[in-house]
Amino acid sequence: MHQRREAIHSDDAPAAIGTYSQAIRAGDLLFLSGQIPLDPATGETVGGDVRAQIHQVFRNLRAVADAAGASLDEAVKITVYLTDLGHFAAVNEIMAEYLTEPYPARAAIGVASLPRGAAVEADAIIAL
Numbered sequence: 659m660h661q662r663r664e665a666i667h668s669d670d671a672p673a674a675i676g677t678y679s680q681a682i683r684a685g686d687l688l689f690l691s692g693q694i695p696l697d698p699a700t701g702e703t704v705g706g707d708v709r710a711q712i713h714q715v716f717r718n719l720r721a722v723a724d725a726a727g728a729s730l731d732e733a734v735k736i737t738v739y740l741t742d743l744g745h746f747a748a749v750n751e752i753m754a755e756y757l758t759e760p761y762p763a764r765a766a767i768g769v770a771s772l773p774r775g776a777a778v779e780a781d782a783i784i785a786l
Contacts (some may be wrong), residue, residue: 668725671718672696677771680722688784692739693718694776708745708753708777715780716756728784733762735783736759742777743768749778 666681668707671693674680681690695711696718704714721728738749746766753761765770772779 660759662774666722666726668721670698670721670725672698674699680773681726683726683786686786688723688728688786690719690722690782691785692737692779693722693782694773694779696774703774706746708742710746711777712749712752713746713755716752716779717782720756723782723784726784726786728786730782730784731758732784733757733782734785735763735765737781738764739768739769739772740766740777740781741772745777747776 662684664683665687666683668680671680674691679693681688693715695714696702697709697714698718698721704710715728718724723730723732736753740746740749743766749766
């Protein structure tokens with residue numbers, strides 16, 4: 659049987675800046691696209707240090723999960739992309755403010771650059 663896909667959209671997260679959806683629900687899984695630290699109200703990267711960017715990324719992910727009637731606490735996998743792996747400790751600290759135990763599986767990947775000059779991006783898979 660063909661499984662239908664449903665696009666999820668939240669006005670409380672930045673609009674897609676390319677050919678993708680903020681999230682796709684497929685059966686019992688919700689795939690959240692990567693979020694960079696864009697302020698949904700302005701479409702601009704949040705100012706301040708990398709900690710402000712990390713907070714915005716997780717606020718954006720939370721908004722998209724909420725729009726699907728889900729919670730980031732239901733995430734089974736989060737992938738974090740950093741332009742400087744020296745910020746990994748900040749990711750750990752801040753991520754704990756948005757998730758509760760048991761924490762999801764996670765990968766952290768160092769990358770040369772991210773869209774819009776962001777220092778961090780993260781995506782997630784949520785089991786509904």
